[in-house]
Amino acid sequence: MNMLVDGEWRTDAYQTTNEDGAFERGTTSFRDRIEDDPDARFQPEAGRYHLYVCRACPWAHRTLVTRALKGLEDAITVDYVDPYRGEDGWQFTPEKDGCTPDTVNGSDYLREVYVEADPDMTGRVTVPVLWDKQEETIVNNESAEIMRMLDTEFDDVAEHDVDLYPEGYQEDIDEIIEAIYEPINNGVYKAGFADSQAAYDEAVEELFDALDHWDSVLEDQRYLAGDRLTEADIAMFTTLVRFDEVYHTHFMCNHKLIAEYDNLWPYLRDVYTTDGVAETVDIDHIKEHYYTTHPDVSPKRIVPKGPAPDFEAPHDRDELPGGPPADLV
Numbered sequence: 001m002n003m004l005v006d007g008e009w010r011t012d013a014y015q016t017t018n019e020d021g022a023f024e025r026g027t028t029s030f031r032d033r034i035e036d037d038p039d040a041r042f043q044p045e046a047g048r049y050h051l052y053v054c055r056a057c058p059w060a061h062r063t064l065v066t067r068a069l070k071g072l073e074d075a076i077t078v079d080y081v082d083p084y085r086g087e088d089g090w091q092f093t094p095e096k097d098g099c100t101p102d103t104v105n106g107s108d109y110l111r112e113v114y115v116e117a118d119p120d121m122t123g124r125v126t127v128p129v130l131w132d133k134q135e136e137t138i139v140n141n142e143s144a145e146i147m148r149m150l151d152t153e154f155d156d157v158a159e160h161d162v163d164l165y166p167e168g169y170q171e172d173i174d175e176i177i178e179a180i181y182e183p184i185n186n187g188v189y190k191a192g193f194a195d196s197q198a199a200y201d202e203a204v205e206e207l208f209d210a211l212d213h214w215d216s217v218l219e220d221q222r223y224l225a226g227d228r229l230t231e232a233d234i235a236m237f238t239t240l241v242r243f244d245e246v247y248h249t250h251f252m253c254n255h256k257l258i259a260e261y262d263n264l265w266p267y268l269r270d271v272y273t274t275d276g277v278a279e280t281v282d283i284d285h286i287k288e289h290y291y292t293t294h295p296d297v298s299p300k301r302i303v304p305k306g307p308a309p310d311f312e313a314p315h316d317r318d319e320l321p322g323g324p325p326a327d328l329v
């Protein structure tokens with residue numbers, strides 16, 4: 001796989017699987033924080049920060065959903081890379097539908113943005129990236145942390161009065177985000193990128209055990225942490241919405257479709273139809289990215305037609321206690 005080594009772009013510089021054939025996700029390089037505190041280096045200000053995302057990426061998608069639910073579209077700008085990632089890594093192709101130029105740094109490739117932030121950078125060039133236009137650097141490129149910052153530090157500039165990390169729920173939210181990360185969010189990748197039958201078997205078993213568990217939790221509560229939509233639902237949503245279209249086929253997570261689950265399926269439609277969420281979902285980019293970018297997995301680069309689940313079909317989740325934040329209804 002490709003990465004930066006001492007600021008130089010290198011191909012085949014890192015391996016994605018260990019000696020047992022199991023996929024291992026690399027660590028994230030920029031971990032600063034925006035804080036609503038007058039002494040903080042990075043303070044929440046409208047117009048100061050920028051997101052670089054790929055619409056196909058589930059990790060980047062978390063930041064787009066949070067930005068939409070909070071009403072931060074005017075305060076935090078965003079650029080969209082090409083869903084196809086080739087030898088040169090993420091690229092800006094403004095001529096393509098749903099893509100933009102790099103409106104902040106004018107780069108052709110996202111790796112240039114990383115080198116701008118750290119000329120000696122060694123690491124993967126991933127999305128999402130949270131860029132500070134004032135200090136001209138990357139603040140953070142870890143989706144869970146960006147999601148938390150957008151949610152908790154920007155209330156003064158957010159257009160919606162929405163709290164996705166409410167008091168009384170915080171411990172549960174943190175536990176759920178952590179609990180779903182390995183078996184579900186990363187689990188689909190562990191299944192798809194496994195280089196051995198044993199590694200695949202283990203990932204798929206863990207994935208479907210976890211999906212079965214959360215399906216039963218959602219039987220009598222509307223959201224993962226109870227009656228309120230929270231960051232935990234965003235973290236689950238961006239994996240579930242890709243599942244039947246991509247992970248089921250491309251990553252061989254085909255024990256079951258999400259559409260076959262009694263509760264996960266209406267839950268997915270419930271979150272999808274929450275005000276602002278559907279606009280963040282780009283199924284064409286999602287399918288193009290996965291089916292064309294991983295030649296080891298899909299060498300012919302053919303994008304399948306189906307199954308096109310109807311995310312807007314009515315659901316009966318509003319019979320359960322709670323609901324989306326009042327400002328979004």
Ligand SMILES: N[C@@H](CCC(=O)N[C@@H](CS)C(=O)NCC(=O)O)C(=O)O
Pocket residue numbers: 001002028056057058059060124125126127128141142143144
């Ligand atoms: N830990 C990061 C992971 C982000 C990540 O792996 N993004 C993928 C796209 S889905 C990427 O940019 N991969 C490029 C690469 O690994 O070279 C996060 O959650 O933000």
